[in-house]
Amino acid sequence: MAKYDVDAEKLKQLESYIDSIEQKEGALIGVLYKAQEIFGYLPKDVQLFIARKLNIPAAKVYGVATFYSYFTMEPRGKHVINVCMGTACFVKGADKVLEEIKKQLNITEGNMSPDGMFTVDSLRCVGACGLAPVVMVDGKVYGRVKVEDVKSILDEYREGGSTQ
Structure with missing residues (x-):
């Protein structure tokens, strides 16, 4: 196996998953989901590993990983916070809530807090306008x-609560 700059145990877990797939053709998205579940994001070396294991060009892996917004190539915090910025939420103050979250965590949108606990992002709409x-x-x-x-919401997660 080539040398990859990622956790070897996690890489073995991903390799076992890929090896268990009977029909590898067309399995890329499922493998990327599993890789992100294992690593928390899709580092370059994981993408190269997937390309080699599935015998497809690395550019194809990268293309799929960057096309779908679910996938991320940046490390994410243990807890991911998303603030809805749809019209109803924005009108009711979501922008102020987002600013307060960023202020309390001392981070900018799309980034991870220094302690690795949180990543904060915004969404266009979650479809819960009544809330x-x-x-x-x-x-x-x-x-x-x-x-x-x-x-209080942040404290709930800092104290190890809510792991739904």
């Missing part, structure tokens, strides 16, 4: 969030 403004943490929905609610 505006909406914040999602690891898929758990918080509705009618006010700026003053941000600290």
